[in-house]
Amino acid sequence: MDKLKQAYERMGLPENASKEEVEQRFSILARQARSRKQRQSSSDPESAEDSFAEISSAYRLILGLDDQRTVDQFTEKEYGKYKKFAGAAEKTDHFFHYYKFHLLGGILVIALLIYGIQIYLNYQAEQERLANLPPIDLSVMFIGDFGNQESDELEIAENALLAQFPEWKRTAVMITYLPTLPEGQTDFVLQQKAVITLMTEKPDAFIMDRSAFAWLSSQGVLRNLDAEAAGLFQPHLPPDSAMKAKAAEDTAEHIYGIDLSSSPLAQKLPLKSNNEFIYGLRTGGNNDAKALHFITNYIKPE
Known part of the structure; x- marks a missing residue:
């Protein structure tokens, strides 16, 4: 002093x-x-x-x-x-003041790490569940105005299909929404989303409404069914049920779908689009036998 x-x-x-x-x-x-x-x-x-x-x-x-x-x-x-803890309280306050962003960053990293681990564990559990399931007998994509792809809708549709073919152990269902009359930016985005889905998913068969059938057949996604309509399907094929269209790379009309809207089995399916139910096979599919068995059963009267 x-x-x-x-x-x-x-x-x-x-x-x-x-x-x-x-x-x-x-x-x-x-x-x-x-x-x-x-x-x-x-x-x-x-x-x-x-x-x-x-x-x-x-x-x-x-x-x-x-x-x-x-x-x-x-x-x-x-x-x-x-009081006697004043020094410790001051040091703690200074620490959080100067390092709060470091702490927040560390907490965020830990949270992201936990989230990533949880996603990985869920993925592993799902893969293990799928590995224990029997092989898929038939995979079907509902495409058109068939509602949203909710898990309960998929399960209901899969169980409905499986109930119609007791000899099968497992079916897989996908639902892809496609606007009936595309108008505006939103519908354009939905159509582009459907294109991406078709590029990544490989279903054995399609169940479509008329708008989706016209779009898929023009894109060359559907397989020509001329031979089956004249042979395998012919004995039970309802009049005017063979759906013809022109593909982008083929100027001639061919049968690309079978209209099963009036089929008793089709009426039992939980997913419908304006009561339209058109069946078609994917071009290049490797499960034709069961896909054709499916449609043969649907065109037969109960």
């Missing part, structure tokens, strides 16, 4: 002087020191320098103490209530 007392004496101020008084006094003394330096520059330059250095040192010491008092007052106000 002796040094502090000497600093106030050097600046000609009482020890209870305010910060503003210290600032004003330093400005006055600094100007005086510079003036003396200019007058003594030739006779005693070192004395002038020492005088200014003493004033600056006293000024810094006083302001340092004032800043420390401010910090001490703030610390007492904020952490005094913790």
Whole structure:
């Protein structure tokens, strides 16, 4: 404290002087020191320098103490209530103040890691479940205005198909919504989504409404059924049920679908689109035997 007392004496101020008084006094003394330096520059330059250095040192010491008092007052106000734990509380508060973004980033990384692990475990569990299931006898895509692809709808449709073929162990159903009359940006997006689905999914057969049939046949997705309509299907094929169309790369009309809307078995399916139920096979499919067995059963009268 002796040094502090000497600093106030050097600046000609009482020890209870305010910060503003210290600032004003330093400005006055600094100007005086510079003036003396200019007058003594030739006779005693070192004395002038020492005088200014003493004033600056006293000024810094006083302001340092004032800043420390401010910090001490703030610390007492904020952490005094913790008493003997005030130091630990202050350190903890400073830690969270300076590293809060690091902590938040760490928490986010941990959350993402847990989320990723959960997704991986769910994927592994699903793969294990699928591996334990019997092979798929027939995969069918409902495409058109058949509603949303909800898990309960898929399960209901799969069970309905399976019930009609007791000899089968498992069927797979996909539902792809396709607008009946595409209009506007939303319908265009839905149609593009259907295109992507057709590129990634490979069903054995399609069940369509008329709008979807017209679109799929023009895209060359459906297999030509001319031979089956004249042979395998012919004994039970209802009049006018053979659906003809032209593919993009074939100018001649061919049978690409069979209209089974009036079929008793079709009426038992839980998914319908305006009571339209058109069956077709995928071009390049490798499960034709069961796909043809399916349609043969549907065109037969109960």
